[in-house]
Amino acid sequence: VSDDHHDHHHPRPASAVELRAQALEAVLAERGLVSTDAIDAVVTLYEQDVGPQNGAKVVARAWVDHAYRERLLTNANPAIAELGFGGVEGDNMIVVANTPRVHNMIVCTLCSCYPWPVLGLPPTWYKSPPYRARAVSEPRSVLREFGVELDDDVEIRVWDSSAEVRYLVLPMRPSDTEGWSQTELEAIVTRDCMIGTALPTARESAAA
C-alpha cells in the first residue's frame, strides 16, 4: 500500500490478510449481518473477562475445600458454574487431577480445542505445530522446554481434546503454602499449570 491518503489513516500499511479481514467485516456490516459493536464486545470479553484468572479461582477453591474438589472431579460443569464460569468451549468439562504418581497435560493435535471459560483463548504455542505434534509423542522433552522435570516413575497422561470434551488440569498444591488464603493461592496458579506444562510454586511475593 503506497497510497499516502491511506497511510494517513493507518500507522502502517495493512498486510494483504489484514485488509482481507477488514473487508470481510465491512461486507458483513454493510449487509447488516454483523454488528460492529457485537464484534467489539466479543473481542473485549475475551481480552478482559474470560481468562486463566477464572481457572485459577477454580483450582484454589479445590485446594482449600475438599468437598468442592470432589464435586469438581466428579462432575466438573456444575462445580465450575458454582463460581460463575461456563459457556462456549466449556460445554463438556472434565478436570483431571495431578498426583505424586500422575501428571496430566492437555493438547489438541488437530487444531486448538481449549477450555475457554476457565482459561480464555489459547496462547500461540498451544495452537502451533510443534506443540500439537510433540505433546503426544515426546511429552517429557516438551516439558523440559518449559523447565519441568518429572521423576521417571511419574506417569504422564496426555489428553488429546479434539472432539467435544474440554479438559482442565488440577495441579497439586505446593507443600509450602500452608495457611495461605484462597486469594494468595490463586496468584500462583498460572495458565500453564492448568494446561499441564508447568507446576505451581510458592513465591514469596504471592505470600506477602
Add this chain to the structure above:
Amino acid sequence: LRRAYLEYANRGVDGVHDMGGMDGFGQVVEPGGEIVSAERWESRVFAIHMVEELEDLGAGPGARAVREEMPAADYLAASYYERWLFSVERRLERSGAIAPGEVEQMMRRLHDGEPAPTHRDAAMTERMLAGLATVHPIGRPPDTDRFGPEPVYSVAFASCDLWGPSEEGVWTVALDLWESYLEAP
C-alpha cells in the same frame, strides 16, 4: 489398539493438520509464543467467527473441517487466524450470506480510501454475550453432515503401542474419539 488408532488416522482426519507425532516442527517455546493474538485483525476474525456460529450465518461442514480443506502447503504457510479467516469466509459463501468476489471488491474499496462501513445492533451484542455464556452441549463430528449429537469416547493408548519404544519410557495418550470413528473388533 494400534490398528484402532490407524483406523482413526485414516478416517477423514489424515492430513497435515493431523499433527500428532509429526517430526520437524522445532521448538515449542519460542519468542512470541505467549500471546493469544499479535494483531488487532486476528481478534476481530475470531469475533466474526463467533458471530457467524452463534447467529447461524454460515453453512456446510464445521469450521475445523473447512480449514482442513486447505491445501497442505497453504495450511502450513498460513498463520492460525488466517486459517480462521479462510473457514469463516467459506462458510459464509456456502450459506449465501456473501457472494464470491464480494470480499475482493470491498478490499479494493478500502484500499482506495473509502471508510469501512459499520453497523450497529445492540440486540445482536446482547445475544452474543448471552450465547457465549451459555452451555451448548450437543455436538457431532465437524466433518459430517449427520444431524444430532454423537457420543465421544476417551480411548487411552500406551505410547509404545502408538510410537514404539522411546527413551522417555511409556506414557498414556487419551484420544477423544467420536463413536463413528470407532470400529467393532
